[in-house]
Amino acid sequence: MRDKLIGKRKLLVTLIALVTFFLISYSISRSQESPHSAMEANPKDEGNCLVCHSEVPKEGEKSPNYLLNSEPSQVCLVCHSETEHVGSNIHLNYVNPEESNLPGDENNQIACFTCHDPHPHGIIKGRVVYAAHLGGYERDFIKEVVLPKKEVKEVSLTEKTKVLLRLPLEDNKLCRACHIKLD
Amino acid sequence: MRKIITCITILALFILYGCPSKEQGAEWGWKYQKPLRPQETFSHKVHENVLKKEGLTCVTCHPIGLEIEEKEEKKRAEISEAALFPGKETCHFCHYNPKAGNIAPEKCGICHFNLLEIQPANHNFDWAIKHAVFAKTDDQDCESCHTPRFCEDCHKRRDVPTRLVHDRNYVVVHTVDARANPRTCGNCHDITFCNQCHREGGYER
Numbered sequence: 001m002r003d004k005l006i007g008k009r010k011l012l013v014t015l016i017a018l019v020t021f022f023l024i025s026y027s028i029s030r031s032q033e034s035p036h037s038a039m040e041a042n043p044k045d046e047g048n049c050l051v052c053h054s055e056v057p058k059e060g061e062k063s064p065n066y067l068l069n070s071e072p073s074q075v076c077l078v079c080h081s082e083t084e085h086v087g088s089n090i091h092l093n094y095v096n097p098e099e100s101n102l103p104g105d106e107n108n109q110i111a112c113f114t115c116h117d118p119h120p121h122g123i124i125k126g127r128v129v130y131a132a133h134l135g136g137y138e139r140d141f142i143k144e145v146v147l148p149k150k151e152v153k154e155v156s157l158t159e160k161t162k163v164l165l166r167l168p169l170e171d172n173k174l175c176r177a178c179h180i181k182l183d
Numbered sequence: 184m185r186k187i188i189t190c191i192t193i194l195a196l197f198i199l200y201g202c203p204s205k206e207q208g209a210e211w212g213w214k215y216q217k218p219l220r221p222q223e224t225f226s227h228k229v230h231e232n233v234l235k236k237e238g239l240t241c242v243t244c245h246p247i248g249l250e251i252e253e254k255e256e257k258k259r260a261e262i263s264e265a266a267l268f269p270g271k272e273t274c275h276f277c278h279y280n281p282k283a284g285n286i287a288p289e290k291c292g293i294c295h296f297n298l299l300e301i302q303p304a305n306h307n308f309d310w311a312i313k314h315a316v317f318a319k320t321d322d323q324d325c326e327s328c329h330t331p332r333f334c335e336d337c338h339k340r341r342d343v344p345t346r347l348v349h350d351r352n353y354v355v356v357h358t359v360d361a362r363a364n365p366r367t368c369g370n371c372h373d374i375t376f377c378n379q380c381h382r383e384g385g386y387e388r
Contacts, residue, residue, distance in 0.1 A: 086266040090267060159248060
C-alpha cells in the first residue's frame, strides 16, 4: 500500500516536472519566434499584436502613431537593424513622397513599414503582401556582375524571399511607388 | 613690362586650369578629369525600354533585398551602400565586354572623358608605326576596345579630307613606293591586298 502511494507521488512529480518543462520551453520558443510568423501561425492570438501595438487595433481603426508601443520610426528597430538588408539604411532618411500612397513614420519619412507590411497575409482584411522572388537570370546577373565590386567582393550576401512587401517587385511596382520620375 | 604681363597671364591660366578641383578629385591631379561614377551618368530614362525588354528590374542592378552577413554595424552600412549602387562592372557588362561581346553601344566617352586614361600602356610613342605588328598578330585584341570601323576609318576611308595613312591620291603614286621597297606595303597589308587589284599581271581597277 505504501509502495503504491510512493509510486503515485513519483508519477505526479514527474508529470508536474514535465508540464513545467514544456511550458517553459514553449514560452522561450515563443519569445524567440518572430511575431510576424507567430501571427501567421496563430492569427487569432491577440498577444502577438501587443508585441508592437499598445492595444489591439480594431478593424479599420486608424491612429497617427498606429497605436504602437514606440515611435513609428523606432518600432521595427526594436528587433531589426537599420542595415537589415542592402539599401535599407539609405532609404530610411528620405521623405516619403505623398504620391507614393505608402505609410510613413511620424516625420513622414520612410520607415521599414513603408515598403514592408508587418502583418502577414490574412491578418488584416483585404490586405495582400508580396514575396521578393528573383528570377534565375536576375540572380546570376547580381552574383556575377553587380556584386563583384571591390567593396562587396568578400562579403556574403544572401537572398531572403518572404519579406512581406506591400507591393510586388514585378514591373518595379514597389520601387516606382516612390521613384516616380525616371532620371 | 611685356614679360610681367606674360608671367601674370601664365600664372592666371595655371590657377584657372592647372589646379585640381574637388569635383575632379585631388588624387587625379590636374591632368585628367576623374571618370564619372555610374550613378552620376546613368540615365534610367534612356535604359528603360531595353531593361524592360531584357527582363531586368530595379532590383537586378540595385539588389536591395539581399541580407548582409557582416556583423559589425559600421561595415554593414558601408556594404549596404556599396551593394545598392552598381559599379562600373555593371555598365561594362553591356557596353564593354571583351569576353562575351558588347550587347549595347560602346560609348566609353560617357564616363571616360579622357580616353588616354584607359589606353593600354603600349599605346604611346610611335604607336602609329608599331601598332601594325600587334594588330596583325591579334586583331581581336584591338577589337576588345575598338570597333572594326575604327581601323577602317584610317586605312580604308577616302571620303574624309584629313590625311590618314596614305594621301588621298596615293593610289596613283603608290607604285613608286611599292617598287622601291615592297616590304613597306607588307607592314600593314598582306600579300593578297596587292593581288586584289593586280591580278594576272593586269590592272583591273
